[in-house]
Amino acid sequence: MIRAAVFDLDGVVRHFDPDHVRAIERRHGVPEGAIESFAFAQPQIEDVTTGRIRRAAWVEMIAQHIGNAAAAAEWGSQPSQVDPNILDLAAELRAAGIVTAILTNGTDTIPAEAAELGLVRHFDPIFNSSAIGYIKPDIRVFHYVLDQLGLDAQEVFFTDDSERTLQGAQACGMHAHHFRGIGPLRAALAQHQLVARGGAEPGRCGPRRFG
Structure with missing residues (x-):
């Protein structure tokens, strides 16, 4: 059971809306995909998700990598x-x-x-x-x-x-x-007889951020 x-x-x-991320990069003149290609790469993504570093330090690393603190901060607080x-x-x-x-x-x-x-x-x-x-x-x-x-x-x-x-x-x-x-x-x-069949139609799924 x-x-x-x-x-x-x-x-x-x-x-999360991937269009929002692209809008941040366009607005700040950051190459498309640059933020998340670094943010979710090793070792930084594992360091932040295992608690070795704090989120604030992770966002600061992103800022230094792309050379734009404002873009990194906006990405880090996206809705x-x-x-x-x-x-x-x-x-x-x-x-x-x-x-x-x-x-x-x-x-x-x-x-x-x-x-x-x-x-x-x-x-x-x-x-x-x-x-x-x-x-x-x-x-x-x-x-x-x-x-x-x-x-x-x-x-x-x-x-x-x-x-x-x-x-x-x-x-x-x-x-x-x-x-x-x-x-x-x-x-x-x-x-598994936990819920009834049917229900709402599938909604739009955006990309994962961490997992």
Whole structure:
């Protein structure tokens, strides 16, 4: 029996508009793609998502790399949109007695971001790699989640928009689902008799920021 549903954050629960990033780069005269090609490259992305450096230091590294502090700061504070269909699904699961949680490869500012977006009302706990010290797909981060939830792997359903990330969940025995929209996710949960089939149509999915 599944007792908890764990969701990836970026690319599943919340989304960012890639056009917004391109607009920042055009406005500041930064070559297209320069910000994120550096931001999400190694070792800086792993350093910030494992808590070795803080988000502020990461943004400063980006600023130095592109030679534009204003563009980096604007990128670092860009808005995001939470998918209301996912929130409705989480509410349905919680009403059925299922724990709903988030597991993200995030930075030290995730607690503040989650509070600002109102996610703490829908997901509890929110697991953040920068506080754990390991990132998905490292199997140790999934074992940490299981320990904190007090559940066996077969009691947890995990969804992520990255197939690579799912490998860690599958390796420890969780039910893993590759997220491709609300419709397929609902269908997967319905197979486990956690929710009814049907529901909202799939919405637009933007790119992941961290995972």
